[in-house]
Every structure is written in C-alpha cells, then in structure tokens.
Amino acid sequence: MKQEASIVSSITGLLYPFIIVFGIYVILNGHDTPGGGFQGGAILAVLFIGRYIVAHADDFNIGRAHNVEKALLAVLILVPVVFVFGSLSRRFPQYNQVYLVFMNLLIGFKVALGLTVVVFRYAFYEDR
Amino acid sequence: MIEAILLLLLILLAIVAVETQILRMAVVFLGIFSLLLSFLYLYYGAPDVAIAEAVMASGLVTLLYLTALKRYRVYNICFTNQMFREVDDRYIVEGTRRGQLLHEVEQFCISKELEPQVVFTPEDLETLMETRKYDLIIRQEGDQLTIYGSQENYFVDELEMLLILRYQDLNTRFMRYAEDGSFVEES
Numbered sequence: 001m002k003q004e005a006s007i008v009s010s011i012t013g014l015l016y017p018f019i020i021v022f023g024i025y026v027i028l029n030g031h032d033t034p035g036g037g038f039q040g041g042a043i044l045a046v047l048f049i050g051r052y053i054v055a056h057a058d059d060f061n062i063g064r065a066h067n068v069e070k071a072l073l074a075v076l077i078l079v080p081v082v083f084v085f086g087s088l089s090r091r092f093p094q095y096n097q098v099y100l101v102f103m104n105l106l107i108g109f110k111v112a113l114g115l116t117v118v119v120f121r122y123a124f125y126e127d128r
Numbered sequence: 129m130i131e132a133i134l135l136l137l138l139i140l141l142a143i144v145a146v147e148t149q150i151l152r153m154a155v156v157f158l159g160i161f162s163l164l165l166s167f168l169y170l171y172y173g174a175p176d177v178a179i180a181e182a183v184m185a186s187g188l189v190t191l192l193y194l195t196a197l198k199r200y201r202v203y204n205i206c207f208t209n210q211m212f213r214e215v216d217d218r219y220i221v222e223g224t225r226r227g228q229l230l231h232e233v234e235q236f237c238i239s240k241e242l243e244p245q246v247v248f249t250p251e252d253l254e255t256l257m258e259t260r261k262y263d264l265i266i267r268q269e270g271d272q273l274t275i276y277g278s279q280e281n282y283f284v285d286e287l288e289m290l291l292i293l294r295y296q297d298l299n300t301r302f303m304r305y306a307e308d309g310s311f312v313e314e315s
Contacts, residue, residue, distance in 0.1 A: 034179055036176070039176075039183055042184055042188060045188065046188060046191065049191045049192075050191060052195070053194055053195065119188075119191070122195065123195045
C-alpha cells in the first residue's frame with residue numbers, strides 16, 4: 001500500500017500551520033498559562049512524525065537533527081549556569097521573564113527534535 | 129454527572145480496546161481513551177497535565193504504535209521441501225488439500241493486515257534458520273508437515289489454533305524456536 005490516502009493527507013496539510021502556531025503559542029505562554037516547553041515541543045514533534053505517517057516522508061535528516069539537539073542541550077545547561085549562578089538574575093530582575101521564555105523555547109525545540117529523532121530512528125533503523 | 133459519564137466511558141473504552149480483534153482499532157480506541165482522560169484532568173482543574181496527556185498519550189503514543197504496526201507489514205513465509213522434484217504447481221493452485229493450507233495461511237495474514245510473501249525452496253532447514261529472513265517456515269518431509277514459527281510472535285499462536293482445528297487429517301506439527309535458534313518443545 002504505497003499510495004497515500006488523499007483525504008487524510010490533504011486534511012493534515014491544512015492542519016500543519018495550525019499545529020505549528022499552536023505549538024509555538026504553548027511554548028511562548030508557558031510561563032504564565034498552562035503549557036510550557038515540554039508540551040509545546042511534543043506538539044511540534046507530532047507535526048514531524050505525522051508527516052512521516054501520513055505522507056511517507058523520509059527526507060528528514062536524522063543525523064543533523066541529533067547534532068542540533070545535542071547543541072541545544074549544551075546551551076540549555078549553559079544559560080541557567082550563567083544567568084542564575086552568575087547572579088545576573090539579581091542584578092537585572094527585569095530580564096527574568098525574558099529568561100523564562102528563552103528557556104521554554106530552548107526546551108521546546110530540544111523536546112521536539114529529541115522525540116522526532118527517537119521515533120524516526122525506531123522507524124528506519126531499529127531491527128526487529 | 130459529567131464526571132460519572134466520563135469515568136464510565138473510560139472503563140468501557142479500556143475494555144473495548146483490550147477485546148478488539150484488529151490491532152489498529154485497539155490503537156485508535158486507546159487514543160480516544162487518552163483524550164477522554166485529558167478531559168477528565170481538565171475537569172479536575174489540572175490543565176497542565178491535561179495538555180501533556182492529550183499531546184503525549186493521544187498524539188505521540190498513537191503515532192508510535194501506528195509506526196510499529198507499519199513496520200510489521202510484510203510476513204515472509206517459506207515453504208521448503210528437500211525433495212525438490214515434489215514441489216510443483218499443486219501447492220500454488222487451490223483445490224488440493226495442501227495448497228489449501230497455504231492459501232489458508234495467506235488468508236489469515238491478510239485478515240491480520242499483513243502482506244503474505246511465499247517463497248518455495250529446496251534448501252534445508254539449517255540454512256534457512258541461519259539467514260533469519262523468514263517469519264514462518266513450512267517444511268515438508270514426505271507426509272509430515274512441520275511449521276516453524278518464532279516463539280516471541282503472538283501471531284503464530286493464533287495460526288496454530290486455526291490450523292489444528294481445520295487440518296487435523298494432514299499430520300501437521302508446530303515447532304517454536306527461541307531467539308538464539310534453539311527449539312522449544314511444544315506440547
């Protein structure tokens with residue numbers, strides 16, 4: 001069954017922008033409404049994985065995504081170390097919200113890439 | 129009231145998901161189950177948990193199960209007979225009793241949403257076991273039919289039930305092999 005179901009694929013194509021906007025909304029408003037980096041990142045990951053399921057897309061570069069995810073992890077550890085332990089948070093308290101939003105963004109992208117890499121690796125390389 | 133209805137629906141969906149025969153439908157029922165559970169979390173006043181539940185359980189886990197089901201699509205069946213002169217069209221043509229057995233196995237695969245792929249070969253069992261390319265090996269020695277299936281595969285159990293019920297007269301025997309290649313004694 002190589003051909004794709006046209007109803008499902010066109011409806012999913014219509015939904016992609018809404019999924020992206022919703023995911024980024026959940027990430028950006030995570031610090032004062034329900035949601036946050038993890039949930040928003042998972043929504044963004046559903047986008048990539050759904051693309052594989054529905055449209056049989058296999059053009060996703062797993063190695064590069066993995067590298068970006070590792071870099072994001074490094075930044076994720078570095079930013080709190082500099083900001084909190086460098087006592088920048090006490091010196092510039094007006095930047096606390098910016099810090100939270102930035103951290104949520106980092107976590108969101110890391111979770112999205114990580115979950116996508118996990119599922120794609122399973123789908124393509126894992127042997128039965 | 130809403131709470132009672134949601135909880136009852138959850139129990140109902142869980143039972144339906146367990147009892148369904150087709151795996152793909154069970155996955156869909158699990159997705160609906162998680163969506164209702166996230167409604168329940170929202171009702172209890174935990175929107176954060178509700179979002180996580182809706183995204184993870186109803187989106188990601190459903191997609192992950194679907195990916196796993198997609199990978200197990202093609203089912204390789206190997207029909208081997210040492211006496212290669214005996215392998216002829218009778219096994220492919222419907223009507224003869226043995227050909228019917230193979231046909232039955234194929235029909236069973238299709239009903240389980242698997243794509244059967246039958247290979248006929250005169251090679252011996254050891255070579256076939258070594259390559260591990262086949263999910264099911266049907267071997268004929270004279271009058272004796274032996275069916276080899278993996279021990280881990282739940283699918284083989286159902287096939288065994290079906291074949292033993294319908295083909296008692298054919299002298300059929302089932303063997304299981306473990307992951308390391310050794311045979312497990314069958315009752």
